[in-house]
Amino acid sequence: MDGLAASLTVLDYAxxxxxxxxxxxxxxxxxxxxxTFGFFAAVTGVGGGTLRDLLIDAPVFWVARPEYLxxxxxxxxxxxxxxxxxxxxxxxxxxxxxxxxxxxxxxAMKATSLGAxxxxxxxxxxxxxxxxxxxxxxxxxxxxxxxxxxxxxxxALVGAIAFVALNALAVPLGVAGLGGFLVxxxxxxxAILFGWKMPGxxxxxxxxx
Numbered sequence: 001m002d003g004l005a006a007s008l009t010v011l012d013y014a015x016x017x018x019x020x021x022x023x024x025x026x027x028x029x030x031x032x033x034x035x036t037f038g039f040f041a042a043v044t045g046v047g048g049g050t051l052r053d054l055l056i057d058a059p060v061f062w063v064a065r066p067e068y069l070x071x072x073x074x075x076x077x078x079x080x081x082x083x084x085x086x087x088x089x090x091x092x093x094x095x096x097x098x099x100x101x102x103x104x105x106x107x108a109m110k111a112t113s114l115g116a117x118x119x120x121x122x123x124x125x126x127x128x129x130x131x132x133x134x135x136x137x138x139x140x141x142x143x144x145x146x147x148x149x150x151x152x153x154x155x156a157l158v159g160a161i162a163f164v165a166l167n168a169l170a171v172p173l174g175v176a177g178l179g180g181f182l183v184x185x186x187x188x189x190x191a192i193l194f195g196w197k198m199p200g201x202x203x204x205x206x207x208x209x
Contacts, residue, residue, distance in 0.1 A: 017072075026140040101185035107121075108160045109176075122164055125163065130156055133145045151187060159184025162184075
């Protein structure tokens with residue numbers, strides 16, 4: 001169990017830092033001040049994990065451990081200092097992909113460690129991975145990740161399923177978590193590099209009023 005706790009902690013901090021950076025980068029695109037950078041970073045960094053913990057009736061992870069918020073603020077400062085160059089949008093995409101993949105495994109692993117059934121663990125993986133990005137886009141007045149046909153929720157779903165499947169095969173939880181991360185990140189990377197999309201509904205669009 002100590003190995004699981006260590007794996008969860010490392011992935012959790014990494015996901016919070018990366019997602020916090022994406023929140024700060026979104027603030028940078030809107031040319032907000034440093035306070036807004038920190039707010040965007042904190043909301044994005046801990047948003048998905050907060051929703052997960054509330055739904056599985058677990059103590060909200062950052063309330064007793066404010067260092068998670070400090071990691072978000074450090075990410076915001078780093079973006080403020082170093083994130084002013086070109087390619088900011090591309091960096092946001094790749095950091096978001098890393099954060100999404102890490103949080104997919106973190107969410108599913110934590111739910112599993114608390115005794116959640118497999119389907120619930122998959123849902124928690126998806127919600128943990130995507131909710132912070134949704135909040136970020138709402139705050140930054142950007143098109144929501146959920147409304148894009150480019151693959152975003154799908155990588156999280158497949159990654160969470162991969163974790164649950166590996167766990168059912170008695171693969172060590174840390175290895176299963178890494179497997180879920182790699183699956184989610186690989187699919188998201190393919191979407192970024194090659195424009196992979198889910199097929200849309202084949203019906204005609206509704207007529208204009």
